[in-house]
Amino acid sequence: FNLVDLGLNKGGNDFWEIYDPKDGHPDGGWQTGSHWGGLQHQTWSATGLLRMVWYGLVGMRFEDEKLRFEPFLPEEVNSLELTRLNYGNMILNVKLEGEGNRIKEFKLNGIAMDTPEIPQNLTGEQTVSIVLEKSSGVGVAQLNQDNSFFTLTPDEGRIRVQLKNDYRADIVTLFDMSGKSIVVKKKQSGNFYIGSNLHKGIYTVSLECNKEVYSQKVIIP
Structure with missing residues (x-):
C-alpha cells in the first residue's frame, strides 16, 4: 500500500495512526496484551501527513538560501493546492496540476522560471504554479x-x-x-x-x- 491509497481509500479521506499490514484498513494494533481500534488525529499522524504532502507530493526541499521543488503526483491525485503557508517572511501558495514527476511548467507569480526553485528571502504573498507530466525517461x-x-x-x-x-x-x-x-x-x-x-x-x-x-x-x- 502507498500512503495516498491508505489516506484516500482505506482511511476514508483521513490519516490514521496505524494501518493493518494485510488489508490496509485503519487499526489500533495489539499492545499490552489487548487489541483496540485505530485513533485519528494523533500528533505523529499529523506530522506524517504533513511530510507526505510537503515532502512527498509537493516535493519541497529546504536548502540554504532557496526552496527547491521535486514534486510527484500519482494518478489518484491530479491536482493539489497549499494556501497561505508561512515560510520565512513570505506567505506561500503552491498549486500543482498533472501527473507524474516531470516538471513541464514552473511559474512564480505567473512568471515562468528556468529552475524549480525560489529564493528564501522573498517577502509577502508568493504563488508557485507547477504543471507536471509523466516522465518519458523510463517507461x-x-x-x-x-x-x-x-x-x-x-x-x-x-x-x-x-x-x-x-x-x-x-x-x-x-x-x-x-x-x-x-x-x-x-x-x-x-x-x-x-x-x-x-x-x-x-x-x-x-x-x-x-x-x-x-x-x-x-x-x-
Missing part, C-alpha cells in the same frame, strides 16, 4: 522487466551497482526524480558506482543490455 514496461540480474545499493551519496554472474551493461543511465538523465556510463560489468554527492530522494538506474532496457528505482536516504 513502465522497462520497470516491469525481469531485472533480478543486478542489485542497487545506496552508499554515501552514490549508488553501487552489482551485476550478477557474467552480465555486462552496454549503457548505464542514472535518472533523477524528474526523469532527467544525470549520469551515463558505458561498457560496465561486475561491481561499480554511479553518481556522486546525490541528494536525498528517489532515483532510477537503467541498464541497456543487448538492446533490452532494464530499470530499478533506488532511494537515497
Whole structure:
C-alpha cells in the first residue's frame, strides 16, 4: 500500500495512526496484551501527513538560501493546492496540476522560471504554479522487466551497482526524480558506482543490455 491509497481509500479521506499490514484498513494494533481500534488525529499522524504532502507530493526541499521543488503526483491525485503557508517572511501558495514527476511548467507569480526553485528571502504573498507530466525517461514496461540480474545499493551519496554472474551493461543511465538523465556510463560489468554527492530522494538506474532496457528505482536516504 502507498500512503495516498491508505489516506484516500482505506482511511476514508483521513490519516490514521496505524494501518493493518494485510488489508490496509485503519487499526489500533495489539499492545499490552489487548487489541483496540485505530485513533485519528494523533500528533505523529499529523506530522506524517504533513511530510507526505510537503515532502512527498509537493516535493519541497529546504536548502540554504532557496526552496527547491521535486514534486510527484500519482494518478489518484491530479491536482493539489497549499494556501497561505508561512515560510520565512513570505506567505506561500503552491498549486500543482498533472501527473507524474516531470516538471513541464514552473511559474512564480505567473512568471515562468528556468529552475524549480525560489529564493528564501522573498517577502509577502508568493504563488508557485507547477504543471507536471509523466516522465518519458523510463517507461513502465522497462520497470516491469525481469531485472533480478543486478542489485542497487545506496552508499554515501552514490549508488553501487552489482551485476550478477557474467552480465555486462552496454549503457548505464542514472535518472533523477524528474526523469532527467544525470549520469551515463558505458561498457560496465561486475561491481561499480554511479553518481556522486546525490541528494536525498528517489532515483532510477537503467541498464541497456543487448538492446533490452532494464530499470530499478533506488532511494537515497
